[in-house]
Amino acid sequence: MQPLTNRAKNVDRRPMTLAERAYLPAILKGMGITFSHLFKKKPTIQYPEEKRPFSQVFRGLHVLNRDEEGRERCTACGLCAVACPAEAITMEAAERQEGEENLYREEKYAAKYEINMLRCIFCGLCEEACPKDAIYLSETFAPANYDRKGFIYGKNDLLIPNPLTDREAYEQAAGGRVRQPVGSR
Amino acid sequence: MSEQLFKVTIDNITVEVPAGTTILQAARQIGGDVTPPAMCFYTPLKGSGGKCRTCLVEVSKGSEKDPRPMPKLVASCRTTVMDGMEVKSVTSQRVLDARAGVVEFLLINHPLDCPICDQAGECHLQDLSYEHGKGGTRYEFQRRTFKKHDLGEFIQLHMTRCILCYRCVFTADQVTDKRAHGVLDRGDHAEIATYIEKNLANDFIGNVIDVCPVGALTDKTFRFKNRVWFTKPVNAHRDCDKCCGEVTLWMRGDEVFRVTARKDEWGEIKTSEKTGKTGWICNDCRFEKKKASDWTVEGLAPIARHSVIGQGKYPGLQRPSETIERVLDGRKPRLLMDIHTVSEVNKPGIELSEIKGPATGDVFKQ
Numbered sequence: 001m002q003p004l005t006n007r008a009k010n011v012d013r014r015p016m017t018l019a020e021r022a023y024l025p026a027i028l029k030g031m032g033i034t035f036s037h038l039f040k041k042k043p044t045i046q047y048p049e050e051k052r053p054f055s056q057v058f059r060g061l062h063v064l065n066r067d068e069e070g071r072e073r074c075t076a077c078g079l080c081a082v083a084c085p086a087e088a089i090t091m092e093a094a095e096r097q098e099g100e101e102n103l104y105r106e107e108k109y110a111a112k113y114e115i116n117m118l119r120c121i122f123c124g125l126c127e128e129a130c131p132k133d134a135i136y137l138s139e140t141f142a143p144a145n146y147d148r149k150g151f152i153y154g155k156n157d158l159l160i161p162n163p164l165t166d167r168e169a170y171e172q173a174a175g176g177r178v179r180q181p182v183g184s185r
Numbered sequence: 186m187s188e189q190l191f192k193v194t195i196d197n198i199t200v201e202v203p204a205g206t207t208i209l210q211a212a213r214q215i216g217g218d219v220t221p222p223a224m225c226f227y228t229p230l231k232g233s234g235g236k237c238r239t240c241l242v243e244v245s246k247g248s249e250k251d252p253r254p255m256p257k258l259v260a261s262c263r264t265t266v267m268d269g270m271e272v273k274s275v276t277s278q279r280v281l282d283a284r285a286g287v288v289e290f291l292l293i294n295h296p297l298d299c300p301i302c303d304q305a306g307e308c309h310l311q312d313l314s315y316e317h318g319k320g321g322t323r324y325e326f327q328r329r330t331f332k333k334h335d336l337g338e339f340i341q342l343h344m345t346r347c348i349l350c351y352r353c354v355f356t357a358d359q360v361t362d363k364r365a366h367g368v369l370d371r372g373d374h375a376e377i378a379t380y381i382e383k384n385l386a387n388d389f390i391g392n393v394i395d396v397c398p399v400g401a402l403t404d405k406t407f408r409f410k411n412r413v414w415f416t417k418p419v420n421a422h423r424d425c426d427k428c429c430g431e432v433t434l435w436m437r438g439d440e441v442f443r444v445t446a447r448k449d450e451w452g453e454i455k456t457s458e459k460t461g462k463t464g465w466i467c468n469d470c471r472f473e474k475k476k477a478s479d480w481t482v483e484g485l486a487p488i489a490r491h492s493v494i495g496q497g498k499y500p501g502l503q504r505p506s507e508t509i510e511r512v513l514d515g516r517k518p519r520l521l522m523d524i525h526t527v528s529e530v531n532k533p534g535i536e537l538s539e540i541k542g543p544a545t546g547d548v549f550k551q
């Protein structure tokens with residue numbers, strides 16, 4: 001039969017030689033390799049005492065961003081939901097009423113916003129799709145849970161703390177990640 | 186009078202059309218990329234067209250008798266064909282440049298707030314700027330704003346998004362028996378306004394929503410309820426004594442979120458099968474019949490191949506049969522989690538379709 005690539009090798013089916021049948025040399029050689037590793041640098045990281053730094057482009061748990069005045073940026077345009085390949089995002093929109101201008105940036109806002117972390121594959125397409133810089137993937141994991149119910153993240157879980165009232169928590173949640181867009185509309 | 190056929194060549198494709206056909210309509214017979222975009226022309230409306238200049242084409246040969254080219258680009262929706270005319274649409278760089286320029290002009294004062302706009306996903310201006318526009322803007326000044334006008338409980342006007350195509354004015358003039366709105370002022374102050382915020386109380390006034398190519402006139406009963414691409418368009422009909430009763434329902438689950446007239450591939454209202462006239466629909470059908478039981482559903486409405494509305498819609502979908510129920514003698518598999526016990530979205534208790542206007546925070550708080 002014609003091989004698919006020219007890298008195919010035939011299995012060597014000749015009977016073993018005497019040296020090969022003795023086994024011990026091969027076993028000693030293998031143990032030697034194992035033993036030599038005792039003196040090499042250990043790659044193991046002692047989690048949770050020690051933590052590996054996240055890469056700059058790590059895609060973890062989502063945050064829903066606020067603007068510099070503490071208003072929610074998301075306008076429930078649904079672009080993240082339509083971009084999401086896992087169909088993890090659902091939302092319901094409401095109209096901003098008079099007196100709510102300090103809460104929501106636009107005329108329309110997401111009254112409900114939910115990400116199903118069981119479905120999410122952390123691809124970051126929602127972040128890319130968002131025209132309002134409202135959703136970011138942060139440098140945290142979704143914490144483990146005993147229950148499936150714990151993985152439906154609503155607005156309470158996702159929304160970033162208000163930068164005006166709770167600057168510290170905001171900075172921490174942002175983790176140097178959330179950039180304010182230049183000339184934000 | 187015998188039917189005289191004119192030969193016209195558009196982008197090297199020749200068609201024969203009756204005398205008096207416009208270049209735009211001849212190009213629509215060919216279809217595809219050749220067809221110039223049109224923002225203001227609307228076949229069912231007499232006198233429409235000639236306002237927006239998006240349909241500009243180059244006439245490289247006037248006719249068989251007078252083969253001189255026309256010196257300027259012409260608006261194809263208002264120019265009728267001549268025998269032997271040769272037209273360049275996408276094959277002419279001049280036309281492409283002119284279209285990009287027209288898009289730039291149309292967008293000068295346009296807010297482009299598509300994330301908030303209910304028209305997004307079926308907006309002709311979005312398509313136009315995506316296909317023919319440039320990536321950036323050179324405009325650095327304050328965009329034009331208007332005092333808010335209230336057009337009653339059914340129609341929402343966003344004057345900032347209006348491109349002054351006059352389609353709604355023609356509709357109000359020709360379809361309803363009296364027009365209560367028009368275009369006031371000129372130039373960049375021009376606006377579609379009701380005289381002294383008068384309610385547009387006419388049975389057919391809702392059709393201005395369908396003819397509006399942008400999100401300037403939208404349905405208040407649908408406002409912010411969902412994005413169009415998450416709703417499913419199905420053709421449906423009912424017996425209506427005012428109109429043809431042939432509509433497209435935009436559904437989510439069993440809820441009817443929005444009712445529109447049926448549109449063809451050019452976004453124009455289709456001819457009704459029942460009456461043989463343009464299928465304008467009345468306000469009753471459009472705004473009041475928001476229950477699936479009011480309608481006889483015919484099936485999924487045709488969706489343009491490249492439209493975002495097609496997302497998640499699978500015509501001819503064949504569901505595989507449930508194996509588990511069969512092998513367990515009809516017992517249902519145990520659900521590991523009923524999403525409604527945790528999820529706050531799409532709560533069974535909240536029927537968005539039954540709310541008159543847009544939902545507010547209070548709707549979801551209860």
Ligand code: SF4
Nearest residue numbers: 084120121123124126
């Ligand atoms: S990261 Fe990807 S899978 Fe997760 S919600 Fe965003 S788009 Fe969907």
Ligand code: SF4
Nearest residue numbers: 074075077078080130
């Ligand atoms: S997070 Fe962004 S993309 Fe998603 S609905 Fe909100 S504004 Fe739109």
Ligand code: SF4
Nearest residue numbers: 298299302308399400
């Ligand atoms: S009218 Fe069209 S282009 Fe303008 S904001 Fe609405 S969707 Fe966007």
Ligand code: FES
Nearest residue numbers: 225235237238262
């Ligand atoms: S469609 Fe021809 S000028 Fe507007």
